[in-house]
Amino acid sequence: MKSTRNIVRVLIGFALLVGAAVPATAQRPENLRIERLEGHLTTPERLEFNQSRLQQLSLPDGFQIRVFAQDLGNPRNLAVTPDGTVYVTRRTEGDVLALKDTNGDGRANQRRTVMSGLKQVNGITVHQNHLYFVTDTQLYRANLLPGGQESKPQVLINDLPDAGQHPNRTLGVSPDGMLYISVGSTCNACDEPNEEHATLLRMKLDGSDRTIFARGLRNTIGFAWHPQTKELWGMDHGSDWRGEDKPPEEVNLIQQGKHYGWPFCWGDRQPDVYLPADPKNMSKQEFCTQKTEAPVMTYQAHSAPLDFIFYTASQFPTEYRNDAFVTMRGSWNRNPPVGYKVVRLRYQNGKPVGFEDFVTGFLSADGKTQFGRPVGLATMPDGSLLFTDDTNGVIYQVSYKR
Secondary structure: OOOOOOOEEEEEEEEEEOOEEOOOOOOOOOOOEEEEEEEEEOOOEEOOOOHHHHHHOEOOOOEEEEEEEOOOOOEEEEEEOOOOOEEEEEOOOOEEEEEEOOOOOOOOOEEEEEEOOOOOOOEEEEEOOEEEEEOOOOEEEEEEEOOOEEOOOEEEEOOOOOOOOOOOOEEEEOOOOOEEEEEOOOOOOOOOOOOOOOEEEEEOOOOOOOEEEEEOOOOOOEEEEOOOOOOEEEEEOOOOOOOOOOOOEEEEEOOOOOEOOOOOEEOOOEEOOOOOOOOOOOOHHHHHHHHOOOOOEEEOOOOOEEEEEEOOOOOOOHHHOOOEEEEEOOOOOOOOOOOOEEEEEEEEOOEEEEEEEEEEOOEOOOOOEEOOOEEEEEEOOOOOEEEEEOOOOEEEEEEEOO
């Protein structure tokens, strides 16, 4: 099905006075500041995947890419067991699949459904012979049984905050054995009434003792712990309709009890002047500078970072060890479009130092077409890297040839 590009050109005019919106026809007081933005709805035409398109993808020297599985519909996130079973969530289909290459030809030839009827299922992980996956409001756990099967999944939580604009819950297990679930905001920019929205939640592995670990995270879908420092890192989505190049996507060192700014601040603790609401009992400027954490790094606005994993295997060259990979699903409200790729986030001494492209070519040079929107990431037992494309239903596998 084709989509169109630049179908709407949106001019957004804002009038702000002491945090309140003012009608455009009202007489402008001297202290009224008018903010005007230009935004775009830009949707590159989706091209169907075929094997010949693999030749359009670019990777660093020595790396090669192939298809691990295809015709999957809407594959989102991945989890892999030591025996090579690949679990994938499908949000649109509402199920979890188990895939496996049993004949060693590099493609999944075995496919079965683990569970269906899962509205908005997205995040998934494997930890200590348990499979965890999460929908917009429910957390499930199944036992991994001998012979590559699973027990019937049980519901651990059934009252996660409702979905709103960001229903894609993700989860991970920390080095100290606690479970974390990311809960995005219900809106683009608003003062949330439910304190669990726009947060990272922390709980025991059975779902009990749930607390808010960090706040002010608009939509931190991808997060992971550094293999050496054990610090928690993630990328947060900036708000839409603030300009072509702002606010940036953020790389955050996520610490317990900290606030990361949304909805009142963006980037390096900059007040969001387009949001009418103010923090309680203080101005945005005061809140941003006194109460929030600045990002450690930023990235091109509207790239839509999704998954975030550290590479700890040995197949890739040594310099990739303990670096992160991030999927950039791609923009929908920027002209020209950005994202539609996998990037490497280089770390030195446990801190991020720079981004570089890793897999590109899904988006055409003129930005008019695309044939892939990367989402989920996982490392195979042999050290190769998997990532999903939720638009054309493909799981790609990246390997390094010495």
